[in-house]
Amino acid sequence: MNIQLGPSQFARSLRPFLLTVLLVLPFSLLRGPLHWHGYSYFLFLPAVALAEVFFGFGVGLFAILLTVFIATYFFIEPLYTLWLSPAQLPALALYALSAVVIFGACEGVRLVFQHVAKVGAAPARQVPAGAAVGDGAKPKQRAVSVDMWRGFVLCTIFINHMPGNVFEAITFRNIGLSDSAEAFVFMSGVAMALAYGRKFNAGRERDVSLVLLKRAVKLYGVHLLLSLAGIAIFAAGAIAWHAPELMSMHGRDLFVKDADTFLIGTVSLGHQLGYFNILPLYIALIVAVPALFYLARIHIGAMLAASAALYALTRLYGWNLPNWPVSGGWFFNPFAWQFLMAIGIAAGLAMQQNRLVRSKPLFILASVIVFAGAFVVTNGFDLSFGVRDAVYGWLDLDKTNLGLGRLIHFLGLAYFIYALGISPKLASLRVMQPLIMLGRHSLLVFFLLSLVAAFGQVLLLTGHNALWIQVALVVGGVSFLYAAARFSEAEKAAGGPVMVRG
Numbered sequence: 001m002n003i004q005l006g007p008s009q010f011a012r013s014l015r016p017f018l019l020t021v022l023l024v025l026p027f028s029l030l031r032g033p034l035h036w037h038g039y040s041y042f043l044f045l046p047a048v049a050l051a052e053v054f055f056g057f058g059v060g061l062f063a064i065l066l067t068v069f070i071a072t073y074f075f076i077e078p079l080y081t082l083w084l085s086p087a088q089l090p091a092l093a094l095y096a097l098s099a100v101v102i103f104g105a106c107e108g109v110r111l112v113f114q115h116v117a118k119v120g121a122a123p124a125r126q127v128p129a130g131a132a133v134g135d136g137a138k139p140k141q142r143a144v145s146v147d148m149w150r151g152f153v154l155c156t157i158f159i160n161h162m163p164g165n166v167f168e169a170i171t172f173r174n175i176g177l178s179d180s181a182e183a184f185v186f187m188s189g190v191a192m193a194l195a196y197g198r199k200f201n202a203g204r205e206r207d208v209s210l211v212l213l214k215r216a217v218k219l220y221g222v223h224l225l226l227s228l229a230g231i232a233i234f235a236a237g238a239i240a241w242h243a244p245e246l247m248s249m250h251g252r253d254l255f256v257k258d259a260d261t262f263l264i265g266t267v268s269l270g271h272q273l274g275y276f277n278i279l280p281l282y283i284a285l286i287v288a289v290p291a292l293f294y295l296a297r298i299h300i301g302a303m304l305a306a307s308a309a310l311y312a313l314t315r316l317y318g319w320n321l322p323n324w325p326v327s328g329g330w331f332f333n334p335f336a337w338q339f340l341m342a343i344g345i346a347a348g349l350a351m352q353q354n355r356l357v358r359s360k361p362l363f364i365l366a367s368v369i370v371f372a373g374a375f376v377v378t379n380g381f382d383l384s385f386g387v388r389d390a391v392y393g394w395l396d397l398d399k400t401n402l403g404l405g406r407l408i409h410f411l412g413l414a415y416f417i418y419a420l421g422i423s424p425k426l427a428s429l430r431v432m433q434p435l436i437m438l439g440r441h442s443l444l445v446f447f448l449l450s451l452v453a454a455f456g457q458v459l460l461l462t463g464h465n466a467l468w469i470q471v472a473l474v475v476g477g478v479s480f481l482y483a484a485a486r487f488s489e490a491e492k493a494a495g496g497p498v499m500v501r502g
Contacts, residue, residue, distance in 0.1 A: 021066065044071065048099045052106040057205055058294040060106070064099045065291075071095065082313070086322050143194055143351065145423035148432050150187050150439030154446060155478060156180040161275050161453035164460045165470040177373045177397060178410035181278065185337055186414060188282065189344020190351070192289055197349050200293040209290040216286045220269075222447055223279040227266050230276050230454050231255050237458030246461060250274025254326065261325055270324030275457075276450060277331045284321070284334035285341045292342050300346050307342035310335060315401060329400070336402040343411070356418070363419040369412030434482045441485040448484055452477045 044067040052060030071092060072082055084092065157180045159167045173179035200208045231252060238246040247256050251273045255262040265271025269280045295303035313319065314336045320329030350356040375381065376395070379388040395405035417423065426432055438445050456473040459465070 044095075045099060045102055049102050049106055052103050057209075060103045061291055061294065064096065064103060067099065068092065068096055082317055082319070089322060144436055145427040146187060146190055146194065147436045147439030148423070148427045149183070149435075150191070150442050151435030151437070151445075152439075153180050153183045153187060154438050154442060154449060154481075155435070157184065157446070158449040158453055158477060158481070159474060161450070162456040162460060162473060164465060165456070165474060166467060167470070167474045172413075175374045175377060176370070176409055176413060177377060177395065178406045178413065181332070181399065182340060182402075182406060182410040183414075184278065185281070185285065185340045186344040186347075186410065188285070189341040189346075190348040192286075192341075193345045193348025194352065196289075197293065197296075197345070197352055200290070201297050205290065205294065208293070212286050212289055216283050219279055219283045219286065219443070222443065223269075223276070223283070224266065226276050226279070226447065226450050227273055229451055230273055233451065233454040234458060237462060241458075241462040243462050246458060251326070265324055265326075268324060270322065271326060272323075272331060274331075275453070279446075280330065281332035281334055281337055285338055288334075288338055288341070289345070292338075292345055296345060296349060300349060303342055304346055307339045311339035311402070320400075331400055333401050336400075340402060340407065340410070347414075358419045358421070362415060366412040366416040366419065369409060370416050373409045373412070437485045437489065438481060441488050444488055445481050445485055448481055449477070452480065 048060065048063045048067060051063035069082075072084060073080060076084065076088055076092070156171050159165065159171055160173065160180060162168070168174075171180070196208045196211070234246045234252055235255075238244050247253060251271060254265065254271060262271060266273075269283075272280055292303050292307065295306055314333065319335045320333045321335075322329055347356060376387055376391050379385065396403035397405045399406065427436060452473075456477065459469060459473065
C-alpha cells in the first residue's frame, strides 16, 4: 500500500494543523497584556479540546505537543528557551497529563457517537453459507526473518547481562561501535510497522493506539515485577554468600538505604536498576508510536524529519527525563532513542511496500562503516596500532543519548546485513528455528532472561565462575528460554491461557 501523498493532498492534509496553530495563537498573544503568571498555560486546555473535536485524533495530539512547546518557550522562566529545571517539570507534566485526559475524553465521546451511528445505519451482515465466524481474522504480518534477528538480539542481551562469562567475548559489541540495545530498538520499530502499519493507515488508528497503550501498560507491570524480582535475587545472593556488595551496585543501594523511596522511584520510573532499564525506554517509545505512524501517513520523510529534529534538539539542549530521587536523567534517553525507533518504523513500512531498495553504493558505504568500526574496536585487529585509544574519544559513542558514532555504525551494520540478502535464507534453516521461536515470544523471553541473568550475575560476582558454570549458565539458560517459548506457543495453539507474549 502506497502511503505517499501528492503535493495537493499534502497541502490539504496540513490545513487542520495550520488551523490548530491559529486556534492556539490567541492564548499566547493574551499573555502579555493580561500579565499572566507562569502557570497560565493551563488555559490552553480548551484549545486542545477544540482541536480534537473539530479535527480528530492526529490533530488533537499535535495540539498537545504544540501547546507544551509554547508553554515551555513563552510561559516558563527563563523565557525564550526550551530549558527546564527539575522543579518546573511537575507542573508541565501535570498540564500534559490533563491535556491527555481531556483528549481521551473527547475521543471517547467521538467513538461512542460513531459507534451509535454505525449501528443505526449499517444493514445486517450476511454471512455466506459455510463461512466460519473467524474468516475475517487478521493475518499475521510479522516477517519470520525479523523474529529470527529479534531472537538473536535476545540471546546477545542474555549473554551480555552476565559480565565475565566466556561467551561475552564473541558478542558483536566486541567488533563494532554499537551493541544489542540499538538492535533491540530498531527491530522493535520494524516489528511495530509490520504488525500495525497497515491497520493504522487503513483508518484504524484508534484501535492501534489502544492496543499499543495496553501493551505499554503491560510492559510497565513487567518492569515493576522485574525490578522487585531483581532486588530479591541480589538480596538473596548477598545473604547466602555474605556478599553485601551485591546490594551496593547499579542502584540497588537505594533499596538498602530507604526502601520506601526506592519503591516510589521505581513505580514512577524515576529510579531504574542497572540491567533492568531498557523497558522504561521501550514503554516511552511505544507511547510515541501512534504519533510517528500519523506523521508517516502524511509522508515517511515528514516522520523522519520530525524525529531527527527532536534528536538534534535533545543533543543540543541536553533534554532527558529526570531520575528521582537520585540526580541525573534516564540511562536510555527516550528523546534521543526515538530517532532509531522512527528509522525502524520507516524500514518496516518500506518492507511492507517492497520499496526497501538494495543499492550497490550504499552497500559499499555500509561495508566501509562496518569494517572501520571493527578496525577501531579491535585496535587494528589486534595489531597494536593504538587506533582505539587515538580515535575512540572523537566518535561520539554516548550510549545514553545515542551518540552519532553508535547510530551510524548500527545503521551501516543493519544495511550491510539487509543488502547481503541472507536473512530469508537463514530463517529457512532448521537450525535457526529456535531463534525464530524466541523472537516470536520476545516479551516472555526478555522477562525470563532478565531473571536468569540476574541469578548468573550473583553466581559470577560471588566467585562461582568456573568455566563449566559459565557454560552451564549460558547454554542452560538459552535452552530454558527456548523451552518456555515452545510452551507458550503450544498454549497459544491449544487455545489455553497464554504466557506473556511479545
